[in-house]
Structure formats: C-alpha cells, structure tokens
Amino acid sequence: MKSARHLVGRSLTWFVVGVAVFVGVLTTLPVPQAAEGPDRGVPDEMFAIVDVTAFDGEAFRQGWDVWVEDGRIRHAGQRLDLPDDLPRLDGRGHTLIPGLVDGHVHSFQSSLGDALRFGVTTVLDQSTDPAFAAAMRPAREEVGRGTGADLFSAGMTATAPEGHGTQYGTPVETLSGPDEAAEWVRARKVEGSDWIKIIYEDGSAFDMEIPSLDGETVAAVIESAHAEGLAAVVHVSTLETALEAMAFGADGLVHVWRDELVSEADARRFAEADIFVVPTLSVMVAEDPSVAELVSETDDAMLSPIQRQTLAARFPGGLAEGGDVAIENVRRLRAAGVRLVAGTDSPNPGTGTGISMHGELRLLVRAGMGNTEALAAATSVAADAFGVAERGRIAEGHLADLVLVRGDLEEDVSRSHDIVAIWKDGYLVDRAVGPAGGGPGAEIAPAPTETLVADFENGFEASFGEWDVTTDQLMGGSSSANPAVRDGALVVTGEIAPGPAFPWAGVIWMPGEQPMQPVDFSGREAIRFRTRGDGRQYSVMLISSAQPAGPPPTVTFVASEEWAQVEVRLDDFPTATPEIIAGLAFVAEGPVGGFAFEVDEVEVR
Template sequence: MHPKHQMAFNPSTTASYSGAAPACQCGSLLLVRFHQRIMNELTRRALLGGSLTALAGLFSGLISPQLVAAHPTPSAPLALTHLRLFDGERLHEGQAIWIENGKIRALLAENALPADLARLDCQGKTVIPGLIDAHWHTTLAAITQAQAMTADLGYVHLVAGREAERTLMRGFTSVRDVGGPAFALKRAIDEGLIPGPRIYPAGAMISQTSGHGDFRLRHELPRSPLSPLAITEQAGVAVIADGEAEVLRRTREQLMLGASQIKLMAGGGVASSYDPLDSVQFSERELRAAVEAAADWGTYVMTHVYTSAGIQRALRAGVRSIEHGQLADEETVRMMADQGAWWSLQPFLQDEDSNVYPDEARRASQAQVAQGTLRAYELAQRFGVATAWGTDVLFNPQNTQTQGRQLAKMTRFYSPLTALKMATADNGALLGLSGPRNPYPAPLGRIEAQAWADLLVVEGDPERSLDFLSDPERNLCLIMKGGQIYKNTLSNSA
C-alpha cells in the first residue's frame, strides 16, 4: 500500500473500555440486511458509473509522475507571448494570450499586457486551440470487444482512465463520447482526480433488437419480459429498446445519468455480426420519440447510420447529427444541407489505421465504406454541409495512438488550416448543440476572449501540413486545459 493511503495509528483517538468484550454481532440479521443493502447500492452505482471514490483511488496509481506535478490547482494569471496564433479560424501575428481563471481574458499586443503579469515565451511557435474528437468512445477505445464482453467492469474503467491521460497528452482536450459508460470517468476528470479531456457523454448507445448496438449472442435469444439485461446493458455500453415507449424510457435514463446528447443506432455497420450494412433500423416514430425527449431537455440526437434510406429517415425524425453516412447519395446530402444537420464524418479509408477483419464479408463492407468516404468529403464540400471530424476508434487498443495521424490525413481532402478548423472551431460548434446540457458552457475550439484556455503550443506550421500531429510526444511543446499546464517543454519562461 502506498504510504499516503496508510492510516497512522493514534492511541489517543482509540476508545478505551473495560470488562468483557461484547458478543460479536457480525452475523446478526440486522447487520446482514445492512450489509446486503450497502452492497446492492454499491453494485447499482458501479453499473451506473457512480462509484467514484473507489475508482478514483484505483486511478490515482495510474497517473504518471510528470503529470502528478501538473495536477490541476488554482493557477495565477499568465500570458503566452512571442507566438503565432491560430484562433480556430485563421492565423494571426503579434498577439499575446492573457489567461485567467481557466479562460482567455483577452488577446492583446505584448506591449499592452500588464507589467506584473507572468509570461511564458512560446519562442515563435504556433499556438492552436486544444483538439476535439467529435466521435470518440472514451471507455471502449482502448479495450478489445472480447474484454468489453467478459472483463470486470472495474478493469474497463481502469483502462479508460489510463487512456484518458494519453488522449490529453495527444493534444485532445475535449471529446464527444458517442457511446459507453463514461459518466464516472468524466466526473473524476472534472474533479481533478485524474487527467483527461473534457467529455461530452452520450451514455449507452440505444439500439433496436438486432441493431448495431445489440451485442447479445445467439444463445441469449429469445428475450422475455423476465429475461435479465445483457451484460453490455448492465454496464452501460448499449441498451436495447423496441417501440416508442421503450425508446422514451432509455433516452430519459441517459438524460437522467447526465448525457449531453443522445446516440441511437439507425443502421447497420461494418463490424456487425448480425445487422447488415444496408439495414435500416428504428422506425421514424421510434426515432422521433428520442428526438422529442432530448429536445424536452434542450439537447439533440445523433445517429449511427451509413445509407441514404437510413439518413433520410433520421432527418425526417429531427436528428441533428449524422454519424458516418459514407453511403449517402446527392439527394440525401442536399437534404442534410437544407435541414442544417451536421455530418460527422471519419476518414475510413481501409488503410493502415483501419480495423482488420478475418472474413471476406466484412472486408467487402469495409471497402464499400472506404470508397464512399472519398465521395462523402467531396459531396459535403459541394453542398456546404456542416462537417465534423472524429476517429471512431472502437475496441482497438493499438489504434488509439493514431488519433492525431487520422486528423493529419484529412489534408487529402482539405487544406491544412481547413482541416484544423474542423477539429477545433467547427467541432466546438457541434458540442454547443447540447445547449443547457452543455457541461462546459463557454466556447471550445477557439482562442478568443471568454473561451476556455485549452491550448497547444506546437512545433510545426499548420499552413503547410498537419503531420506534426502524428508525433505528439515530440511536437506538442505545451498542453493546457482550463488554464492548467499538463506538459511544458518550452525552455524558458518569465
């Protein structure tokens, strides 16, 4: 046991007594019932992601020594000076960034800064907003699907805690979680117990029976009203809902737990065991039930879907964000643009960063999506659809480290600054769709007055290339979130 966790024995605080010891009551009916009640409550809270104190103690042993020194504490006002500035839209010269109380107080010329303000010399390097991944699975990215189905839930959360630190150290200061039990991890990060990005949680993915979020095995069918929930449902990975009433219930449950937006599975997927890529899932009435429940709480629904038929059904139901959608035709893309929906695309290119599938059927679906990706980015630009960027690393521990590289490869479709804008200011605007459910109500993805001071100092020129993001350990000189410095390799400050 670590010394800080040991409790020193103090005789003065120990109650004294005389006479015979009372009979042991450990097996009394009262204590048995009390113990059972406590264990039931702990089990319930663990399944819902609320057993934070114990998890935080376990997570604390995972924090690397260099991050312990940078653990969030109230910081004094600070100015970043001698820099180039990408504010989320364009590059600027000759400005300094005044940071106070976790936010950007002002952008000023250096000679206009208060004389007594502490300064950090950025040595002429470029400062950019903290990166945002709009399609990230906080608790599911760094484990395999087999681990997700069989490992203790505590293990899953421990792996997620370690990966949260790594995510932040790759320069991703915010993520939109699109499915999984992220509530406990989010709270632990927000309370400063462990380092990690800001998390916009969706909670459990909501799926119909045989949908893309139905992880049950064949022997678990048929399901009856008395059947227990599947292990993935108990853990908060995904929940099954059939009919408007069940969709309403599951949507409202995620909102109760703290979801900032809702995720539904509206079509098949590449990795699916049962639901074909071309399948359309949930009726329009079911989708609309979730949309209305989310709107009652001031937020929105996003849907996993690839095909035109599924996308159009989702749009008619009022869905605000289409996740994937690589098989959309021109009519469908025009519909997205006309309705002001977001297209949350990922660079699925069947390349070295792709999942590897052992069977020909899934490889064929993967190739179909990869071909659709090329057309999707062209259509998104031609019709002016609001486009977000994300990675969707899922059940692939080897690929979490490619997060920055997958942003760098976007220069195949966009100029470097346009791609960087997508992963900062544009993704920040998408996060803002959560309205009053926004857990961090200030601008993200921008460097401007009153925005969160989530900043990176980079060794690289984003006008020319984003390849520097492929090696964050070498090329991210400073990582700041909420005004707190988590990494600083700049050689001098004053």
C-alpha cells in the same frame, strides 16, 4: 611543521566548505512546478504565450499574445499590455491552437489520459457506461489540474434488442418500439446524457444482419430528445439511412457512409437541413498510409499499451473496401456546405485514442478541406455542434485548453502532432505515458509461469495474488457476497440488492503483488474453472487496468447443479487487452435476489 599543518587544515576546511556550498546550491535550485515530461521549464497557471501564431478556432492570427490566468484565457490578441512579472513563453516559430475536440469517441478511464496526452482536451463520447460518464462529470466542471480530457457523453445509446451497441459489455436498455421512446429519453436525461445517440444500423453495409430500431422508433427518439431539450445524433452506415435520419430531424450523423456516393442534390439537402456530419474517416479509411506515417513519426514511448494495441488491431473481416467512397462523400458534403465535425471513433480497431485525431486532420485535408477548415472542424465546429461551451476556441473567458505545436499549421496541418506543450485548464500536461496505460497506478508485472490459480485445498487462498470479495457497494449499491471454502471448493453465497443500474456481488482474484496491479498474461489463451450452483447465470469479469472504469468486459456462464468445467477464451472478452489482468471476478449480476455458486480449480492457461 606547525604552519604547514595549519595550511593543510585550512585547505581541507576550505575544500569541505566549498563542496558543501556546491551541493547546497544544487539542492536549492528550482525544480519544475509543472508535471514531469519533456516540457520542463515551461511555466503554468499564470503566464503568457507571446508573439505566437494562434489559431483562435476559426482563423489564424499572427503575432498574438495569449494571457492565461486561473485556468482560463484572460486576454488574447496582438501586443497585449502584459504585466512585467508575468512569466512568458516566446511563441515565435510555433502555432498555438485550442485543445482539440474529438467528435466521436468511446471512453474509459485511461482513454481520457491518452486523449489529453495528444492534445485532445475534450472528447465527445458517443456511447459509454452512464455510471462512468457520471463519475467523470465533476472533473469537467472543475477548473484545475486534471489527468484526462473533459468527457461529454451521450451515455447509453438507443438501439434494438441484440442490436449494434449491445455487444460491448456496457449496460444497454434496448427499445422495442416508438412508444418506449419518451420514457427512455427521460431516463437518459436523468442519468445525465449530454445528448441522445441513436443506432440506426441493420448491418447491410457490412453484409451482416443486425437487429435495428425501425424508422418510426428512431423518429420517436429524436422527437423525444428534442422535447427534453437534448440534441439527437444518429449512427448510420448507408446513404439511405442517412437521408432518413435527416428527414426524422436528427441534429447530426456520427459517421459518413461508404455504401454509395452521395449525389450533389442530396448533399445540398443535408446542407439545407443544417445537419452536421462526423465522418470518422479514421475508421472509414482503414489502413490509410498517412496514419501509418503518423504512428511512425510518433515516439513509441509516447504511446500507451492500449493505444499501441488498438492502432495495430484490425476489424475482423476487414474494412478495406469503401474508404475512397467515404472520402469522396466527405468531399461532396463539404462542397455542398454541410457542417463537418472531426471525430475518430477511437478506440476502434486501427485507431488510437488522441493520436488518431491528428490522423483525422490529415484525412479531412485529403477529402478537400483546407488547413484552417480542418482545424476548425476539430475545435470550434465540434464544440458548437454538440453545444459544448468554453472550449474549442482561443477567446477571452474560455478554458485555457491549449496546444503549442512546432511550426506553422496554417502552412501544413499535418505537423499538428509535433506538440511542444499542452495545457489543460491552464496546467501543463505531463505527456509521459503513465503506468497501466495512461492512468496513475501500478506498473504491469509479468505473470508467473504457473497456470493454476487456486484449488482451494488450503482455504480461500490463491497460488499467486490474492482473493477478495467484490460487490456493488463500491458504487453505492448494497449487494453482498460471503465466500467460504468447503470440501476443497470455494462456495460463494450472497444477495443482489436493488440499487444501481449495474449491481454485482461475488469474489475477485487479483494476480499482482499489489492489489489491482495489472499482470501481463500474454501467451495464455483461456481461463478454466469448475463450477456448480443454483442454476443462475453468473459472469466472469476481466479487469485490465488498475483504474477500472465502467463495467469491465464480461463473459457469462451458468452454474448448474452438477459440477461442470467452464473454459472462457481470453479473446472472448470484448476488450483490446484481455491478456492484461488486474483482477478476475466471478460474480452474480442482476436480477435482484439471493444466489449461491461454487468455484474450483481456477486456471489461467
């Protein structure tokens, strides 16, 4: 008995020790240093990709080793003498390309993440809020772990009052004549525009009448830009305006045109003028089957809600006609030797940030480009055209912005979306969709069923979510707002103070349980509320994402002396996702001065 007990005890002890050792081993095993995502086990920061087919920005190189250190490419070439302890990835069967450079985008915070997740490590933005561009600028100067593509931007665009480009809710200072050009360009330079973008668009190609800058003003802006040392690119949509812009000395055109075919002679003139063209076939060739195919080959879970929405969206009235003309024009421009830059014009309807760059490559090949040439247009040619340094090439000293793709892209560039790994500044990129459309933050919550947000019978409170004050002090301004509840209505008084380009003050309602948590109001149609006030114009701002980037989409209303009911349809907000609401702000904007307005019976219905 004694020895049996002893054996039992010893067996149990062994068993417990064994289990403990096993669990101990499991808890000490290494976990990925890099970000989450499907590419576990891939080292980053200091490593080499060996024996890979590399596209260096200009040509394919077989059997290259690429040594990455401190966020940059230390060496690249055949059979490098690599240190023994350098972690290495075998690249056989794969193609390594420079991070893609999208030559035409419009950006907001989450779009940079979406771009990066699809291998677009640099975006060349052709119009965004200057404040947002400024806020993003430090990130591109820093070599380190980031969550989005590097942003280079024209910032504010040059356009006529009420002209194209003023409809998006971003602040635009318009131009009325050539004499304003020099001052306007200087202001852009101070704001930090990397180049100047000019809208030369009268809507004629779309059977519309849109106020446009006149040729003289366009020429003056181009001249001023060059005087300030900035490049100037022009938005055109007709052959005629394209030829004019060339004549004015534009450095590039950021669309190809679909109104008529370019003649061989004209194409040669573009080439001789050494003007580059960003054809943006992704928006020009609407509903192209190759794009649908690309989307179908992409795991739905890889797409952010915004990407899904913009891909599914269509231009009102359609853009179906003219796609073939655009393709043929690209073919002719290419044949004449015009520099062509890949760009998507995302997130316009039918495109998705990042993913559409792979569609653009397919479309450029359809327009006659070879695989090598199309990839160059999407990397080195784009970087050179816009003067973006250290990007678009696999070369010593360049940033380690790299995309590893399965298969041989020299054979078939349409495989470019089959991405194994992406590095930004040498850091492995997490390809998983973050919450709220790409950026870090809270998950999108479903909306409660009730429609009444607040009737202010019980003070400054909401039936769900909460109210708060919002002012431009967030952006370094000094405007103020003071909410008070009086006689069952919310009274907001305050003052707009001079300061930032884009001042505001007022109140914000955040529907989520967490502040700025996005809530999905799908199925609701409008925001309705009662208001009265000092007769000034006020705005309802809709903040969709937990990370508001730049000015949110806005609809204005006037608070007059008598109570009136205002209904703002969600569709009226110039945004792709009006039903995703992280915050709804009722604010005064410019001009400078005091304000007072009341709000009551706010509903989302």
